[in-house]
Amino acid sequence: DARVTQTPRHKVTEMGQEVTMRCQPILGHNTVFWYRQTMMQGLELLAYFRNRAPLDDSGMPKDRFSAEMPDATLATLKIQPSEPRDSAVYFCASGLVPSGGARYNEQFFGPGTRLTVL
Amino acid sequence: DAKTTQPPSMDCAEGRAANLPCNHSTISGNEYVYWYRQIHSQGPQYIIHGLKNNETNEMASLIITEDRKSSTLILPHATLRDTAVYYCIVRAPGNQFYFGTGTSLTVIP
Numbered sequence: 772d773a774r775v776t777q778t779p780r781h782k783v784t785e786m787g788q789e790v791t792m793r794c795q796p797i798l799g800h801n802t803v804f805w806y807r808q809t810m811m812q813g814l815e816l817l818a819y820f821r822n823r824a825p826l827d828d829s830g831m832p833k834d835r836f837s838a839e840m841p842d843a844t845l846a847t848l849k850i851q852p853s854e855p856r857d858s859a860v861y862f863c864a865s866g867l868v869p870s871g872g873a874r875y876n877e878q879f880f881g882p883g884t885r886l887t888v889l
Numbered sequence: 890d891a892k893t894t895q896p897p898s899m900d901c902a903e904g905r906a907a908n909l910p911c912n913h914s915t916i917s918g919n920e921y922v923y924w925y926r927q928i929h930s931q932g933p934q935y936i937i938h939g940l941k942n943n944e945t946n947e948m949a950s951l952i953i954t955e956d957r958k959s960s961t962l963i964l965p966h967a968t969l970r971d972t973a974v975y976y977c978i979v980r981a982p983g984n985q986f987y988f989g990t991g992t993s994l995t996v997i998p
Contacts, residue, residue: 775932804986814933814976814988827985862932877923878986880932 773797775881777863783887789851792884795844796865803846804864804878805831805838814862820846821868853888860885892916892979898993901971907964909992911977914958921980922953924962925988926973933976933988936962967996 776795784790796803804819818828823840831838835857837849850857864878894912901907913922923938937944937951939960944951950963964971976991 806988813990816985816987819985860930864932876980877935877938878925878933880934883930883932885930 773879775863775865775879777861777881777884779884780882781885781887783889784853785889786854787852788888789849790853790857790886790888792848792861792863792886794846794848794863794865794881796846796863797879798844800865800867800879802866802868802876802878803840804866805846805848806862806864807859808862808883809859817848817861850886853886855888858886858888892987893977893989895975895977895989895992897990898995900995900997901964901967903969903996903998904966907962907967907971907994907996909962909964909975909977909994910959911961912959913977913979916957916979918957922951922957922960923978923980923986924949924951925976925978925986926971927976927991928970928973936975938980967994969996969998972996 778793802821805817806814808814817831818838820840840846860883862880862883864880866876866878868876921938921940924936925933927933937949939951953960974991974993976988978986
């Protein structure tokens with residue numbers, strides 16, 4: 772049963788510290804998405820990648836957030852320095868866009884990383 | 890930006906059909922309608938998607954109006970485990986999903 776995995780599941784840190792969240796997409800998927808969920812804003816798309824290349828990170832605060840895919844099996848989301856307003860659940864999702872460019876695809880979500888910045 | 894509008898909450902009696910509406914009046918001709926749900930604090934889960942025709946799978950049915958400006962997700966026999974937030978999403982170019990606020994469905998025993 773293929774699943775998206777995320778680590779850590781929970782993270783408590785102090786303001787100013789660097790936070791790194793990791794995601795392992797489903798093997799064979801070529802798109803990866805990062806979302807943030809808070810009570811106030813709901814689910815927000817932060818960034819997404821296709822074939823490891825960043826396609827859109829307009830939803831991400833550029834001054835402190837960065838997202839990368841070092842290889843096809845790992846996506847990372849870093850916050851440096853972290854702030855209390857970054858406290859949220861961060862979800863990673865992966866999907867497969869066929870090479871023919873079909874206009875539909877399903878996203879498979881991981882369990883999320885619950886981040887608390889004190 | 891979300892391109893859909895949904896009622897914020899709904900109740901449904903256990904065993905009855907739950908009909909969740911969604912308006913997407915600005916949908917383009919080649920954009921699909923997706924439904925996801927999120928149970929408690931888990932990651933969202935795919936339910937169903939469609940373009941023009943009505944769709945049915947083991948979880949739900951999707952009814953899309955002929956003008957495609959609205960759709961309804963139908964859970965034929967709601968159970969307590971169907972209590973969740975249901976998101977109606979129109980897929981934007983480039984595969985982004987914008988989730989909006991969703992409908993919080995409560996199934997009542």
